[in-house]
Amino acid sequence: MAKVIAEMLVESVTMELPDVKTVHLKWPEGYDPGEFKTGQFITVYWPHKTKYKRAYSLSSSGLDRGFYEVTVKRDGKMGTSIVDWVEAGDKLFVIPPTGRFLPVFDPPGRHLICVAGGSGVTPFRGFVREATARGLDTKITVLYTVKTTNDIIFANEFRELEAKNPNFKFIVTCTRLAPEDPWTGRRGRITPDWVKSFVTDPASTVFYACGTNEMVAAVEHLVIHDLGLPKEQMKLEKWG
Numbered sequence: 001m002a003k004v005i006a007e008m009l010v011e012s013v014t015m016e017l018p019d020v021k022t023v024h025l026k027w028p029e030g031y032d033p034g035e036f037k038t039g040q041f042i043t044v045y046w047p048h049k050t051k052y053k054r055a056y057s058l059s060s061s062g063l064d065r066g067f068y069e070v071t072v073k074r075d076g077k078m079g080t081s082i083v084d085w086v087e088a089g090d091k092l093f094v095i096p097p098t099g100r101f102l103p104v105f106d107p108p109g110r111h112l113i114c115v116a117g118g119s120g121v122t123p124f125r126g127f128v129r130e131a132t133a134r135g136l137d138t139k140i141t142v143l144y145t146v147k148t149t150n151d152i153i154f155a156n157e158f159r160e161l162e163a164k165n166p167n168f169k170f171i172v173t174c175t176r177l178a179p180e181d182p183w184t185g186r187r188g189r190i191t192p193d194w195v196k197s198f199v200t201d202p203a204s205t206v207f208y209a210c211g212t213n214e215m216v217a218a219v220e221h222l223v224i225h226d227l228g229l230p231k232e233q234m235k236l237e238k239w240g
């Protein structure tokens with residue numbers, strides 16, 4: 001089946017944070033994207049600006065049929081136009097999912113260490129939703145860096161998934177909290193030693209990093225130089 005570009009109805013939107021919006025795009029009648037997977041991205045454009053296209057990771061999972069969800073931060077031209085303007089009833093063009101930022105669920109027993117900064121956490125919602133829905137034994141640890149506790153995207157959903165799935169851990173580190181803030185979790189940037197402290201069996205660990213080029217490059221350095229692991233045990237998604 002050829003991959004078709006489709007105009008999709010925005011069925012609903014959800015403000016996750018004051019500057020982050022999830023857009024729920026309904027597949028049109030008869031739409032068949034063929035096979036697609038959790039962790040892939042779609043490409044989106046406005047009907048009145050067809051040359052300006054931008055990629056957005058699916059924050060829904062490959063198990064979800066009939067719709068796509070993407071979660072967008074107000075950043076740059078497209079990010080700002082989506083967060084400020086898209087509302088239920090609008091239409092957006094969608095190029096079907098593609099990409100290799102895929103969770104390794106097979107063979108079983110892997111530990112996925114997923115490092116995210118800011119909006120880079122969006123594909124990991126799909127990873128954890130799928131692993132939880134399928135009752136997989138894959139361990140998933142999301143290490144998430146944000147400025148303050150007000151910047152945690154999907155905080156409630158990740159906590160609920162953590163309660164349902166004993167193999168999932170959601171660990172946040174805040175970089176810019178006031179010293180008097182009551183947050184009891186970790187503070188400070190992601191460091192190689194901190195990431196390493198979650199590795200129990202290097203051979204069965206797969207590292208993921210999603211977000212700014214700088215953060216992704218730091219994880220790449222950690223995996224290759226500090227841990228001496230092969231590139232095959234690492235998947236990176238650079239957003240710029």
Ligand SMILES: Cc1cc2nc3c(=O)[nH]c(=O)nc-3n(C[C@H](O)[C@H](O)[C@H](O)COP(=O)(O)OP(=O)(O)OC[C@H]3O[C@@H](n4cnc5c(N)ncnc54)[C@H](O)[C@@H]3O)c2cc1C
Pocket residue numbers: 041054055056057058070071072073074075076077078079080119122123237238239240
């Ligand atoms: C595979 C992939 C998946 C992605 N998934 C997501 C996702 O799930 N959620 C998400 O929010 N984003 C995601 N992105 C990023 C997204 O595609 C857009 O790049 C983002 O929304 C910004 O929109 P833009 O490119 O139109 O911004 P542009 O206007 O082209 O700007 C790009 C960047 O430059 C900065 N910038 C713009 N103008 C200036 C200026 N004059 N001076 C200095 N800096 C400037 C902006 O702040 C922005 O960070 C993804 C990117 C890729 C490649």
